[in-house]
Amino acid sequence: MSGSHTPPSGSARLNTGVAHNARVWNYWIGGKDNYEVDQRVGEHVASIIPVIRDIARADRDFLGRAVTHLTREHGVRQFLDIGTGLPTADNTHEIAQRIAPDARIVYVDNDPIVLVHARTLLTGSGEGATDYIDADVRDPDAIVTRAAATLDMTRPVAVMMLGILNFVLDTGEARDIVRRIMAAVAPGSFLVLTHPTFDAEVGGEMQVPAMEFWNENATPPITARGAADITAFFEGLELIEPGLVSCSQWHATSDHAVVVPQYGAVAVKP
């Protein structure tokens, strides 16, 4: 409302007439926080690219393995999870605080339905802390400033950017966002990233018509990137083993992980 300094609440901003990524993603991973329009678009995308549910599942499983690995093996106790998505089973704070109850997690998303459900993300362990910031990833400086109310920026933070840079269509802008956020966190911090691709090596060709359909029928608009562009997001950081791979294969617990056209990688800030 003009003249008001209070941003509209999540429910006031909800648009149930157009499919939204957070809700369709929730539909693909078997959640209930979605509307008929999201189910229709989600089903149509699945008819074009039948592995879309495998992609969404593989991405969430990667999140679980990456948070577990960083908490357990690298002693990370702070997470900045940008592009959180709707709460589901095993959110970042639940995984981290199961291992380290004192872990502190800040979630960031700009979708009104995620804001509506955000309280589910704020029920962390008594020893740790969780917070939720309603913000756009295109405003990295504001995100870092607000996150500093909960996170100690002099200590390492794992910056999680899973399935979100694909909504920043300009590659230069996406790189600048990553650069600014990683510049603001302490040495020893990590960047955890997943990103869809058209690369044929991981079966990405089938994403072309699916993303065309998405961009004509849903929001926000999406793009895919090749391995070289995604690797460039890690400039100045050191990729940890096994580097950039199909996210299903990153520290996979089975030799039979199905390859998906969604890259995943984790890197440390020296």
Ligand SMILES: C[S@@+](CC[C@H](N)C(=O)[O-])C[C@H]1O[C@@H](n2cnc3c(N)ncnc32)[C@H](O)[C@@H]1O
């Ligand atoms: C594909 S989902 C990924 C959810 C979760 N990170 C995961 O990997 O399961 C992408 C999320 O990014 C959010 N998102 C998209 N564009 C955004 C933007 N410009 N700023 C903040 N969040 C955004 C969407 O609302 C959605 O919740």
